[in-house]
Amino acid sequence: MTKPPLTLWLAAPRGFCAGVDRAIRIVEMALEKYGAPVYVRHEIVHNKYVVDDLRAKGAVFVEELDDCPDDRPVIFSAHGVPKSVPAEAAARQMLFVDATCPLVSKVHIEAERHHENGLQIVMIGHAGHPETVGTMGQLPPGEVLLVETPGDVAHLNARDAAKLAFVTQTTLSVDDTAEIVAALQARFPSIIGPHKEDICYATTNRQEAVKAMAREADAMLVVGAPNSSNSRRLVEVGARAGCTYSQLVQRAADIDWRALEGITSIGITAGASAPEVLVEEVIDAVRARYDVTIEQVETAQENVEFKVPRVLRETA
Known part of the structure; x- marks a missing residue:
């Protein structure tokens, strides 16, 4: 036929992308250097095939640091983690390797810099996504407000409308994000945006x-x-x-x-x-x-x- x-x-x-490629190499190199098992907090990247392949090589995937022993290396996923996670690992004297994508780390640094300048941060992102959780966790509670849609902007309860900056999750729709940014700028004309686009x-x-x-x-x-x-x-x-x-x-x-x-x-x-x-x-x-x-x-x-x-x- x-x-x-x-x-x-x-x-x-x-x-x-380069961040994913780097994160996978980090797990593989850690297995080579330290032997199995190497623990990974959260899926290193969001792909079952990749995770299963690394699991077969000796990686153990866990959701929290509590699930890791003190005497084995632990790797933090490409999505980034709240500051409390490496702090806890250091307190337990664990050997940890941070596989956070450098472009996500750039957003973390940006948020911290704005915070040091007395600004409250608005994060455009998806609630519960590990990258959003990690970025919001760089600052004390209440210092980062989350918006997911243009409609959310109307309900934002900012501490001071004249002292705001925004950052975004790196994996959003470019067009959707532009709509949310426009809504933020319309309601808060003095809001400060990133020097360079956060979407990677x-x-x-x-x-x-x-x-x-x-x-x-x-x-x-x-x-x-x-x-x-x-x-x-x-x-x-x-x-x-x-x-x-x-x-x-x-x-x-x-x-x-x-x-x-x-x-x-x-x-x-x-x-x-x-x-x-x-x-x-x-x-x-x-x-x-x-x-x-x-x-x-x-x-x-x-x-x-x-x-x-x-x-x-x-x-x-």
Whole structure:
């Protein structure tokens, strides 16, 4: 039986960003240097395939420091942690390695600097997301107010409307965030914003590629985990940019083929914590059903690299 023809649009850039790549290398290097087990507080990045792979190599994933023994190394995830976590680890004389993405650390430093200047912080982010929890936990309770939507801005109870600054989670929708920033600036004209966009380069680049791809593709598959903020934003951005069907899949087995019946083109991208091997798996699954022609949609090139902490670069 002849396979129907299909154009496969591949977004570039897609998949791993420099912060995710660094975090995974940190766990692997810690296992090499200290041996197994190495404990990791929270999923190192939000991807089941990556976490399972590291677990097989000897990483033990826990939710809290209480679940770690004092005598084994512990790694903090790429999303960042509240200040209380390294403080507790130091008090217990634990060996800990911080895998917080440097672009998340930049937001932490920014929030602290504004706090030192007497400003209260407004954080644009998702309640309960580990990055939001980590950033808000850099300052004492009440010093960071959270907003998730433009509507939340109207209910903000600021200490002093003239002494405010805002920061954002690094993995948000660029367009949604712009709407919230506009609402903040309308209500608090003197609010101070970041010197440079807090939403990271990788999030922005992947969303731009999806917007370009949405103009070409009948449907879109975003490879990523349900708890990955940046992956879920890619689904929303694709739908908003005109791609009538936008689906999040962890693995090829998750693809809803019935929903794709009758289409002639599919766009594929991957969130910043999804490895390329999963993209290849999805492409192979599409090839099995269609006569595929691959086209690339490239909107940026990335050559960012972050060093791992010195403690892991030093030989034992």
